[in-house]
Amino acid sequence: MASSNFIDHVRIYMRSGHGGPGAVHFRREKHVPKGGPDGGNGGRGGHIVLRGNKQLWTLLHLRYQKHVHAGNGKPGEGGRRSGADGEDIVLEVPLGTVARNAETEEIRAEITEDGQEAIILPGGKGGLGNENFKTATNQTPRYAQEGIPGIEEIIGLELKLLADVGLVGFPNAGKSTLLSVVSAAKPEIADYAFTTLVPNLGVVDYYDHKSFVMADIPGIIEGAAEGKGLGTRFLRHIERNSILLFLVPADSKDVKHEYNILLNELRKHNPELLDKKRILAISKSDMLDQELMDELSNELPENVPCLFVSSITGFGLQTLKDSVWKAINDITD
Template identity: 60%
Template sequence: MTEGNFVDYVKLHVTSGNGGKGSVHLHREKYIAKGGPDGGDGGRGGHIIIRANPNLWTLYHLKFKRHFRAGHGEHGSKNRSTGADGEDIYVDVPLGTVIRDTITQTVIKEITVEGEEFVVAEGGMGGRGNWHFKSSTNQTPRYAQPGVEGTQHDITLELKVLADVGLVGFPNAGKSTLLSVITAAKPKIADYEFTTLKPNLGIVKYRDFKTFVMADIPGIIEGAAEGKGIGHRFLRHIERNSTLLFLIPADAADIKKQYDILLDELRRYNPELLDKERLIAISKCDMLDDELKEELKVELDQQLQIPYIFISSVAQLGLQELKDKLWKMLNE
């Protein structure tokens, strides 16, 4: 999937259908000159239904269609015939989609289960026909209920990527390179910051035909929790990852400081992110000789309270050990 095809935020205007009118009709047939009321009910207006589709990975299919209108219910007719219900409109979304009210920004629903359906705009009820209103004192009512009008809503769909492992790091830390090496994903790679502007997903093949999903999130900068850089646009994708892999290059001036900054941005955005399993990968370790690596290990053992591993995506060093550690963390 190319970067331009990854859409994770759309605004929609949805309108449900009106209910059909109840019928005002008096029964008439041969030899029955004055039959009773037999007007049928109006049909229900169509719903707008959000439906989970596991075959979708993005909201791109909604990029150019922002208005959805359901069908109106048919009117009732004679012989107590109920009008047909209006056509329901289904809006398919990928798993991990959050539905918000555009005006209040409150979360209406989170779609996380395959095949899940949620009525976001209910169709209007059909009106009752005049046969409902027959009584001992009014045996020929000449009125019926009109149908209830449908509703209109402005909703926002946000996609939070569903992945097992989320890659966290500063711009140009080598996240996209790692993803391209251990999965079949083809993210854009270049030697400048913010090469990645949208999340990339890749399936990591493990031993005995097992797999897990890894997400490359655009680089975090200091102040991202307040919206700097690309801010909240990508931090929300980390919320659904069960394990966070912090990628810090071996040539960083201070590895511990970089890790602390990244952790602080996650904490300020959502403190619950700190409850996730964490692993640090020191990337670009092919630049270190054995002596430098040993010195760095001694330093990191004193500074870090979480496990770390040395890797090189280009030289393909430590990648199998990285997969083993991640698989163990995911399945503990």
């Protein structure tokens, strides 16, 4: 994904359609000079609908769509004919899209499946025609209902990538390199901080045509939850990951301390992230010999599985895939 093409948040002014008014009409035929009321109902206003599309990976196609108006319902007619419904507006969005009221933050819908549809702003109901108001004491009602107005809101659409595994680490921890080695993804890789400016997804092949999806998000720094570095802009992308794979490089001054900083930033962003399964991988382990690995193992956190890996030499990558697969599928040894 090119950074200019990856859009994960848009705000759109939306208005569902107004319901059409009911009709005031009386049956008039050659041999029925005093027919009763036969005014039809007004048509429903058009809905604003979100539809999941697995072929989309970004909200780029909605970036410049600032206003969306659904069609209004048509008025009812004589002869008990109802007005036509207003035209619905269907916006296709990538899986993982959340729609919120931009002012109240109330969630209107979450799209997680291909083809899933959700009405985020329903159209106004059409008004009843005068036929509906006929009674034994009022056989010629000369009134009908107006249609119910549509709903106007500014809706924020935000994308939370759907992936099995989310890579978590400081800038230059080797996340992009790992993703490029275990999948066909080609993220930008360079020897400086914040090379990754947008999330990247890769499909990791496993045995017997099995696979899982791994997401690499821009690096976290201490204070990210307060807006430092790239802030919390991309932290939401790991909220739907099944597994969090923490990456800390072997040349770190204190692996356990770095891991705890990352954990703390996630806690401050969303405490529920700590309920997810976690794996800690020590990247760039080609810099270590077995003696250093043994020594470092004694300093690693005890409450999380720890592995040594090297994206350059391939060391430990199959073991890492095995561990991730077991964690995703709740397989215990």
